[in-house]
Amino acid sequence: MPSGEKDSLNSLRDLKVRARDGSLVAISEVTQVVKSQRYQSIHHKDLLPVVYVLGDVAGETDSPLYGLGKIYGLLEDTPIKTSTSSDGQPLEQFLNSQPENPHNWSLKWDGELQVTLDTFRDMGIAYSVGLVMIYLLVVGMFRSYSVPLIIMAPIPLTIIGIMPGHALLGQQFTAPSMIGMIALAGIIVRNSILLVDFIQQEVRSGKSLETATINAAAVRALPIGLTALAAMMGGFFIVDDPIFGGLAVSLIFGLMVSTILTLVVIPVVYYAYHYRKHSPIIEHP
16 A cells, blocks of 8 residues: 555555455455554663654754754653652653663653764863863963963854854754854964964054054954955855755854954953053152
């Protein structure tokens, strides 16, 4: 039978069988439908009975982080009656660890959601290691422990562009989106280094800190903006890709917002941190 008719009892009852005289007779005329139950296979894990619930997420929430997260929230609010609790209690759910008491009803999320969580965990660790490495490199370049913190200050500003960008385009935040965040950290630090290095060159040439700070934002704005625009234009070609679309959104919106804010934040923070050191000392008679 066609796949669309296999779940219909009437389709089964309308099937024709050939009688002894050669005529076709509907199955419903020679059979009787009796409802009954059949026992499923009993699965065990660690010598304890388990039930595997399988499913695939599709549609608007095809990312496990969104679709299964919604199911997680619904189960949190749904009381389940068991043999030990007649009033009903929320089902215990576990993501990374195994259930503490295997004799009670509980749910262990696995499969694609587990892979997603592990991926975000590993990328978070890689992101943290990358920030530490960037800090150490900038410390070696400027011979200072405070200046690298100023240079890395715009990195959190990428979130201001990335999250609204995903919401605006209806793009889900996935692993490629996280890859875009990691790539943005290096791009933003490069822009910050250009500004800070220019300020220090101007100060060494004899200009005041205030003038050097203003000149840095004015002179470096064009090359920083052009390089950011070039990277954004490259991201437009993959923005509709089903896999790497999140990467493109992170690059485009993260670069757009963070580049504009970097030209404001870095000069202001650097000047606020160093203006006391460069202020003229007035001696009173």
